[in-house]
Amino acid sequence: MTPETIQKILQAGKIASQVRRETAAKLQKPGFSYLQAMDEAEAQILKLGGQIAWAQMAVNDIAAHYCPTEDDPSLTEQGQLIKVDIGVHIDGYIADNAMTIEVGSPPNSQNQKYKDHIKAAQNALKAAIKLVKPGVELWQLGEAQMSEAEALGLTTVKNLSGHTIEQYKVHGGISIPSYNTKDKTQIKENTQIAIEPFVTEGTGLIKERGPATIFMIEKQRSTRSLYGQRILAHPIIKQQQTLPFTTRWLTRSLGKSPALLGLKQLQQDGIIKPYPPLAEVSK
Numbered sequence: 001m002t003p004e005t006i007q008k009i010l011q012a013g014k015i016a017s018q019v020r021r022e023t024a025a026k027l028q029k030p031g032f033s034y035l036q037a038m039d040e041a042e043a044q045i046l047k048l049g050g051q052i053a054w055a056q057m058a059v060n061d062i063a064a065h066y067c068p069t070e071d072d073p074s075l076t077e078q079g080q081l082i083k084v085d086i087g088v089h090i091d092g093y094i095a096d097n098a099m100t101i102e103v104g105s106p107p108n109s110q111n112q113k114y115k116d117h118i119k120a121a122q123n124a125l126k127a128a129i130k131l132v133k134p135g136v137e138l139w140q141l142g143e144a145q146m147s148e149a150e151a152l153g154l155t156t157v158k159n160l161s162g163h164t165i166e167q168y169k170v171h172g173g174i175s176i177p178s179y180n181t182k183d184k185t186q187i188k189e190n191t192q193i194a195i196e197p198f199v200t201e202g203t204g205l206i207k208e209r210g211p212a213t214i215f216m217i218e219k220q221r222s223t224r225s226l227y228g229q230r231i232l233a234h235p236i237i238k239q240q241q242t243l244p245f246t247t248r249w250l251t252r253s254l255g256k257s258p259a260l261l262g263l264k265q266l267q268q269d270g271i272i273k274p275y276p277p278l279a280e281v282s283k
Helices: 003-027 034-047 115-131 138-151 226-232 235-240 247-254 256-268
Strands: 051-059 062-064 081-090 093-102 162-165 192-194 206-208 214-217 272-274 278-280
Touching: 003 034, 003 051, 003 081, 003 093, 034 051, 034 081, 051 093, 062 081, 093 115, 115 138, 226 247, 226 256, 235 247, 247 256, 256 272
Parallel strands: none
Antiparallel strands: 051 062, 051 081, 062 278, 081 093, 162 192, 206 278, 214 272
């Protein structure tokens, strides 16, 4: 990894961190629009000199992969548990970061219903980061996270993990577990990883639930669908390359019906892959 590459990752990380905190502060207030929060997060990424990899959120038993549509009326409600997930890139070099807040309760408040969930996730992340160095084995990172979750009477989500990151690749090929998988694969020097401890009082498994509003290009090939062709030729899609994009980016510029039809046809052609919301199975 060259010094220039490292500098780009660090720059993306600083922007992502700032936007994550600002977005979380907005969503912590009851009555704030999901749509406005995500729109403003994306605008802020660009204003600070970054490029949008993604701006997503998830509420309560949804762990990840929720992004509002252009007509989503949802507002934050007192007591909701919201995950804010911000990705920024500089020339394809990605910074991936997230945090969890409880709506209506200041951070570290003793009145928080989900204070143990938030604390366990934070502790799990810190414990794993302490171990990161060339040669550390994947099971060790997972064990560290699980131990912190169990210390507060919770567990980690087993089938949702962290991952390596490469240029224009959110998932670089190696999963970073949040429990002891007994996997002795070693982390090599110059590897960029995202450690993602999801904690729950449930079973510790997630499943897809509901329609997808997040997609990624799966295969670079042509389509006979005219609506699909319009999507593939869209400047946003060309700019994102293999990074995620969301439905409202297309419906706002192409129109709702043409965009949704094009997305459906591209999925049928195997060109794009949908990423539906991921819900805890016990809910």
